[in-house]
Amino acid sequence: MTQAEISCKDYRLKNLDKQGSSITRKETLFRFFLVTAAITSVSIVMGIFISLLFGSWKSINEFGLNFIWSSAWNPAARQFGALPFIIGTLSTSFLALLISIPFSFASAIYLSLYLKSGWLSGLLKFSVELLAGIPSIIYGFWGLFVLVPIVRSIEIKLGFIPYGVGVATASIILAIMIIPFASSMASEVIKLVPQDLKEAGFAMGATRFEVIKNIILPYASGGIFSGILLAFGRAFGETMAVTMVIGNSNIIPKNIFSPANSMASVIANEFTEARGDLYLSSLIEIGLLLFIISFIVNAIGNRIMKRMTVKK
Amino acid sequence: MEKRLKIRQIQDKLFTVIVALFSIAIILPLFFIIFYIVRNGAAEINWHFITSLPKPVGETGGISNAIVGTTELIGIAALIAIPLALFTGIYMKEFEKSKLAAVVSSLTDLLQGVPSIVIGIVCYLWIVLPLRSFSALSGSVALAIMMLPMIIKSTYHSLKLVPDSLKEASLALGTPYYRTVMKVIVPAASSGIITGIILSISRVAGETAPLLFTAFGNPFMNLNVTKPVNSLPLLIFNYATSPFSDWQKQAWGASLILIIMVSALNLLSKIMEHKWKTTY
């Protein structure tokens, strides 16, 4: 060992012994940081729930469960019932799901079982990604200026009152918006079906259609259910696009062409103008309901999805 | 038998055609949306539009305050969200078996599903009420909360891809645990983590709902974080729903700029994901 090496080594060791205690201190500090970050993230989510609960306390006290069943939304008379908005949210979300499911499923099946590569598959994937990236405000804007006139002319032909805005318009926009998510959920679900199961089907001489109908769909049924649930979770909390085309009418819609209001859009429209504690509290309670529904929907959907993945 | 086979084949063909048609139909709305925005927006965009402030109806104003405001909101949101999410993600990976990690994991899933308008309400209660004013800060916090789950998840998943052998290599050199994590493991996962951060930014750049009663909007230029601030999505909303055709036109221009911004970020994340990927 040369002289230079020895001196270098000594220098190193001296340095290290000095470092000893400061290393353990930094080590402890680092772990403390990590735990603090994790606890902070957890507290934020808990904090959201607690704040919503406190914020809506007045309204919960005043109306109780009636809040959900009552359809009177009359700020001047200090009467607040969320039923019109709950119905507005449920009807637009369900309609949107109904419209988007065939498209999402078809594209997932097409991309994962028919077209695995090539320009068309590239274009489709690219389009789906692009659709997912468009901000919801732009969907709403486009819906307001392009879709609303189209729906209006249809309404005229069918003999409805030509609002243009309403449940149907909101559902179409929502459907377009959730197609990317629903489609990627569907691909995920199809991926969960074991390859050998599919191949066994083909080996028996089944056509592609029969393999899909008799093997893939039954196997994936749990996943399909949770995928639909999660897609619903996406749709029901959507705010801007719906707000711009639903018509903002605080009564229960009579048919799918009636203007209505959704839970998210009534908050968006009235929150800054809400005068009086009870009014604000009622809007916050609608927010609380949104939070709780999203909790339930996502918890069930994720649980099923995870179980499917483990099963595989 | 022969006939039965024919029927099955026809059935299969029919199904193929239907599936193909439905899939291709997805491109249609996309094409329409992009077409309208480019056609209506391109005419509006010029240097004046980007660099000048909004003017009253009748004069041609611009959207500079919204561009600056969006940048400000996102910048502060990123400053809040990135460190918190990064350390939370590291915690989830490094203490994977702990109870707290399981709680963090399910709560981030939950947070990701919470409608953005609800986060707006909460930030109103947390920040706007105590400060007695709508503010850029409250908007940034709302966006930061929306970014959290995305960054936490992408950090966690990227860290999981880093092989344990690297950790061992570093520890075997006598590197303390915290430096092993920060200088070996996190850098090895950096392309995935940065991709996640960029995607989360592109996702919140177009968010409007959580800003309605936090950042609120502002016709003037504002850099003070305790005062209301404008943003592109807020401006689009206000102009699009206004009765003035001048403003509606400007909303198309602002939409095109927003789409370009978001697409550029998405493209950047794609490039990060593929080109700068760490090979182990």
Place this chain on the structure above:
Amino acid sequence: MENDILKIENFYAYYDTICILNNINLKFKKNRAISILGPSGCGKTTLLRCINRMHELADEAFVKGKILLSDKDIYATEPMLIRRRIGMVFQNPNPFPTMNIYNNVIAGYKLNSIKLKRSESDKIVEESLIKADLWEQVRDNLYKRGTFLSGGQQQRLCIARALAMKPDILLLDEATASLDPKATSNIEKLIHQLKHSVTIIVVTHNIAQAARVSDYTAFLYSGELIEFGKTGDLFTTPKDKRTEEYLTGKFG
């Protein structure tokens, strides 16, 4: 006696309640190559990991007994300090993918924020790469990433990285198991050269390799040290029947 650089005395290692190493006693002389032989699962890796205090990284792991490095109990010091003096090379090459070759070699210093002058670190990099017999192949590509090297070259880069810390002992855990025969023989040659300046402990389940590279051999069997002695003696006249059976390929 003072020649013994590493002494293992009444040493036990556990995972949870499972005893992996059972009362190991060994003494290693300075600047020799020692091989540890034994069937897979007998605790070779565990023994190496105990020597540089990596064993305790597992959640349920603990140890009993003493390991003395130059007569100092390694379990009475900071583990980090021990790991810097006892280098380790793993079964699969694991260069740091985010660092270039130069930084990979000097990583031990960089990661421990030990400040070096540029000239010092240049010297350490060059010396370590020369010792690892990699200098000629990479001297023009020092600033490229190490992950583009071949498997054998990557393994030598890892050896250079360990040597750069100027360790007292170098541990190689089946370091050639994932390499082709040519790269393996290169590493074996390297061990021959290196043992003049550093004590080397090689884990292998390749009997011929142990015979080729080591001065001393220890034979482990299900957590117990069966036999330890000069490689020549142990191979020609094994004292224990189990050693003989293992060497003649009856099991393992």
